Amino acid sequence: MAKTIPNYDLYGDQASPAWSNSFSFEWIPQRSKPYQWEIQVHRHDAFVQLLYLSAGFAEVTVNNARIRADAPCFIVIPAGAAHGFSFSPQVDGPVITATQKVLESMATLLMPELLAVIRTPRVIPLPGDNRHVDSLMPLFLALERESRIHASGQTAAGMSLLTALLVQVARIAGAPDAGTRAEPAAGSRKNRQIEQFKTLLDQHFCAHWPVQNYAEALGLTAGQLSRICREVLGMSSLDVINARLLHEAQRDLVYTSSSIKQLAGELGFEDDAYFSRFFKRHTGLSPREFRAQALAQLAGAPAPE
Known part of the structure; x- marks a missing residue:
């Protein structure tokens, strides 16, 4: 009998409604350590996840493909992709969970090339000699601050910062050999x-x-x-x-x-x-x-x- 893949907003939490314009910020150990660094295969029907591994490594499973991710790297998990992680205890870095449709709407208006970044499961190495890499952590930290203040315009500010983050990722991913796609190239x-x-x-x-x-x-x-x-x-x-x-x-x-x-x-x-x-x-x-x-x-x- 085929197994049922659970649908979560964040792993272990009840899924948020698909119309929600929310985004959330966490550090990877917050979610993974209580599960002994093993996040079983699940999916988010409406949400894309963006992870920045700044330390440690992970075995990433995406739609039956398995990819080794060594820090520093950036991981994209689109909505609907069945995925799981096996993290090393030394892992660190931020993770954003955001409504994919809203990001896609903004990308369509501002930079259609971002759609491929949002929709493609991928592990992207972050070379130290790439000038765009230095922009990632400040944007993540700005997103963390925005997620904590609960002020008016939070969603607008958060989605704008996420768009800026994805622009940097697109620049990095545009370099030769910039990442392992989980599908279709590495998938079945x-x-x-x-x-x-x-x-x-x-x-x-x-x-x-x-x-x-x-x-x-x-x-x-x-x-x-x-x-x-x-x-x-x-x-x-x-x-x-x-x-x-x-x-x-x-x-x-x-x-x-x-x-x-x-x-x-x-x-x-x-x-x-x-x-x-x-x-x-x-x-x-x-x-x-x-x-x-x-x-x-x-x-x-x-x-x-």
Whole structure:
């Protein structure tokens, strides 16, 4: 039986909602030491993680690929990637967990080349003779300060600093031999098929393609695609499709003022009643209830009864 890969915000914590614009800062030992330096394979459906190993080393598992990471290095774990770590007790360095969709939106506007950095699992060595490396730790420390102050504009400032951090990473990664990609180069054929599936899903999720359509586009049977998804992602292909559609619905409910009927049409549902049934089946809330609770949460007010 295929194992289920747990979904966390931070390892060991309940996952935050996919629409959240949050980011968090930790030092690697804070999270890994209580687990005896072993972080089992899990995933973050909405969050990208950026790690800077300043000391020690780690064995990084990403979508079945295993990579040795020696300090100093930078590690990128995109949303949805099944990953785990085996750290040395001497490990140190900061780690940022941030909402990937927000970073992608900023990258699309400011520097589209950053999308490849955000979406590609990779271990990037940090050579001492690269002038951009010196900019990384000051940016991480600025992010740490921002994460602690809880002042207005925290998300805007944090995401701006993260964008600046990713610009430096892109400059470093643009150098020859600047990093080991976890996929597709170091991954398996199944990892490449999963990436192709995700690309197709981004293009067609509003058309409500059945599993069979995606499988045929990949040269697979529906059963083969579902087995690959369970092996690599820990969920069935139908669950992946539904999660993509639900993620978009949640974000639209929180960050647009469109009516439920308008959102249903934009997301490809026949009518708003069908959309509401789909949404409640997967979240336990109607779209209106979810929107009210999410907006109250963002405003810091108690959720409506």
